Amino acid sequence: KNISIAELSLPGSRFPLEGASDADIGSNAQLSYTLSPSEHFALDVKSKDKNKVSIALVLTHPLDRESVSEHRLVVTASDGGRPALTGTVQLVISVLDANDNAPQFNQSVYKVQLPEDAMPGTVFLQLTATDNDEGINREIYYVFGETVSENVKELFVIDKLSGKMSTAGQLDFEDVQSYDLEIEARDKGTPPLSGHCSVELEVLDVNDNAPEVWVTSLSVPVPEDAALGTVVALLSVSDRDS
Missing domain, CATH: 2.60.40.60 (Cadherins)
Known part of the structure; x- marks a missing residue:
């Protein structure tokens, strides 16, 4: 039996299962059910009357599709005869993805x-x-x-x-x-x-800027008898590149 369960289903969620049938009568037709070991699921069997029972798969622990995307379980039905006879059904449980992981x-x-x-x-x-x-x-x-x-x-x-x-x-x-x-x-x-x-x-940086020059005149005109070393202008040079 294939079952699809949402990844964010809450513990306690129930999923009804179809019970087995037995053609015998009396104790030979009294059926009990067991589930193969599972960390996430359990079997809940309730008697409706002496001849009918309801069976449900119960989620006991949260699912994580990124860890396990599919669970395979076996339900075994045993009658009350001596020796007891059994029948089995395999449950293939697919975990449907929820958007619980961020990029x-x-x-x-x-x-x-x-x-x-x-x-x-x-x-x-x-x-x-x-x-x-x-x-x-x-x-x-x-x-x-x-x-x-x-x-x-x-x-x-x-x-x-x-x-x-x-x-x-x-x-x-x-x-x-x-x-x-x-x-x-x-x-x-x-x-x-x-x-x-x-x-x-x-x-x-790319060398895409030429140097820029500014000239500030300090003494104009310059007399012909100016002493050597007389400051006649101030030059300022800058370049925007590094």
């Missing part, structure tokens, strides 16, 4: 270095998350966390299905030297569960 990234923190002259569309990271559930409960998509600003989302994009991250805009080391990007992997279960990771992206 997990293979790393909690990804560290990436990217030159500031990286072209838009450059793929710089492959995110990977897994979910131990099955079916739609393990289907994952990737999104930015709520703390990521819209300005940052204009510079980076995530392929929702593959988890590939790429640049979408032009980076500038002189503007921002690093980014801390919070990423979520969400499953499609009901309700959906999320896993989180952080991408620490360091922007590497």
Whole structure:
């Protein structure tokens, strides 16, 4: 007999079973039932009257599909004859998945270095998350966390299905030297569960700025008899690169 039971069924849940029949009469037809040893199930037999009993499989401990997805038990019916005769039925219990596992990234923190002259569309990271559930409960998509600003989302994009991250805009080391990007992997279960990771992206400087010079005149004009070493101008030079 095939039985399907939800993974989140509560202990005490009952699943009626069909009893056995015996063509004999009297004590030879008096039936008793036993269940093969199980950590999760027990057999409950109640007498309705002297000729009828109700049999139910009772859940005694919570199920976990990720540990055991199928339980196989044997119910044995014995009559009251001497010697007793028996009949058996095998119970094949399939545990139906519940969305009780959140996606997990293979790393909690990804560290990436990217030159500031990286072209838009450059793929710089492959995110990977897994979910131990099955079916739609393990289907994952990737999104930015709520703390990521819209300005940052204009510079980076995530392929929702593959988890590939790429640049979408032009980076500038002189503007921002690093980014801390919070990423979520969400499953499609009901309700959906999320896993989180952080991408620490360091922007590497490229020599894309020429030095700038400022001249501040201190003495104009310069007399022809000015002594050697007379300060005539102050030059200031700076470069925005590192």
